[in-house]
Amino acid sequence: MESKGVIGIVGAGIVGCVSALAFHDRGYDVALFEMRSDPKSAKLSNLKSINLSLSNRGIRTLKLVNPELCDTIMKETVPLYGRMIHDLKGNEISQKYGLFGEYNNSIDRGLLNQLLIEEVKQKGIKVFFNHKLVHGENFDNHPKLVFSTNGEEQSYDFDYAIGADGAFSQFRYQMQKQLRMNFSQNFIDMQYMELFIPPNNDASATSKYRIDPNHLHIWPREDFMLIALANGDGSFTSTFFSPWSVIEGMKTSDEFVDFFQKNFPDGYELLGREHLVDAFDNKPRGALVQISSYPYHSPTGKALIIGDAAHSMVPFYGQGLNCGLEDVRILLELLDETGDLSEAFKTYSPSRRDDLTTICKLAMDNYNEMASKVTKTSFLLRKKLDYYFGKYANGVLFPWIPMYSMISFRDDINYSKAVAIENRQSKILHYLQIGLIGTVALGVYHGVKWYERLARQ
Secondary structure (H helix, E strand, C coil), X not given: CCCCCEEEEECCCHHHHHHHHHHXXXXXXXXXXXXCCCHHHCCHHHCCCCEEEXXXXXXXXXXXXXXXXXXXXXXXXXXECEEEEECXXXXXXXXXXXXXXXXXXXXXXXXXXXXXXXXXXXXXXXXECCCEEEEEECCCCCCEEEEEECCEEXXXXXXXEEECCCCCCHHXXXXXXXXXXXXXXXXXXXXXXXXXXXXXXXXXXXXXCCCCCCEEEEEEECCEEEEEEECCCCCEEEEEEECHHHHHCCCCHXXXXXXXXXXXXXXXXXXXXHHHHHHHHHCCCEEXXXXXXXXXXXXXXXXXXXXXXXXCCCCCCCCHHHHHHHHHHHHHHHHHHHCCHHHHXXXXXXXXXXXXXXXXXXHHHHHHXXXXXXXXXXXXXXXXXXXXXXXXXXXXXXXXXXXXXXXXXXXXXXXHHHHHHHHHHHHXXXXXXXXXXXXXXXXXXXXXXXXXXXXXX
């Protein structure tokens, strides 16, 4: 097959690898560049370990690009049917995700990336590790990228170039120097620390998991929280989120341990004192950042940024991975419609902007839900109404789909459309509440009048 052109992709993370596989199968020559070393040469435990939630949007892209690979990946996931809320007394309350048994899938980030890189290699796609992008030019003609490797610089020319190199994208930075691209970067006052819950090694135990593996475990404590997601080996990847002032206000590991004993008593028992001491003394504290940019393409459609390079979001809706993979699917659909990659690049920006702006805002808003709202009566009432209307009344009086279902399980509904539907449903609930209050008030009024008449007799 005659090549349709040469594409250089910067960033061999999940979105970069899936993009490489997709364009290779559509007849393009692809070269993939990564500043890090080949993960095969590193121990998996040394890779970034925070777990990812893979849901319908991401799965749809994987099936489109490579169904067999998708099946392989899904075998490594652990299904998550809902949230498990842990209160201060150690009580656990399950909150289901789906109306009809739908679920998300937990998978280790490093493992997923390794599976994708191995598939890229098997397809014969060129992968250049230890190549750091240092310069780029001609983004609006024939992109030329310069990489530093082993102390030397090497340049490569491409027909097209894609930046998928994460929130602090060097590719985006190089594009910005030559093109008019709006950009904003906002750090939120929140740090995260990765923790680890070991598997159950008790030979007499009935499960290798020490807590239910089929839930996202959350310890919500208003201003901070702890979460845990299961791995296939029986362990859990746990993450502690807090304002920087909280973690920086603790000067010793003993203070950190005391903090956990007080605020996450059952979490402390799972993590263990020794691990918490080591985490405080040695684990890095990650910053959370939101990235927004526009447009995502160069004017002539020769270069494009996707994934976190274009729209990095905080992790609280579990859509960062899924949104990045959906980027690839949308791009492929535009390519199929236009028959020309430059036109697909140019069409991509306006067609994707509203959805990306929407999901980034939803991700930020969902932190408040996870950290505090999940225990509030008003939130629990809304969840019950959503469940009832969505499961039993949907389409009877009016269409009704809970917001979470639209985002995580309905890949046929755009993010922005989901918000429009949710706004309509919120208005309906508001009117129902007014009607209910009015009915109660009218009942009370007539009750008082009846009592007064009775008293005069």
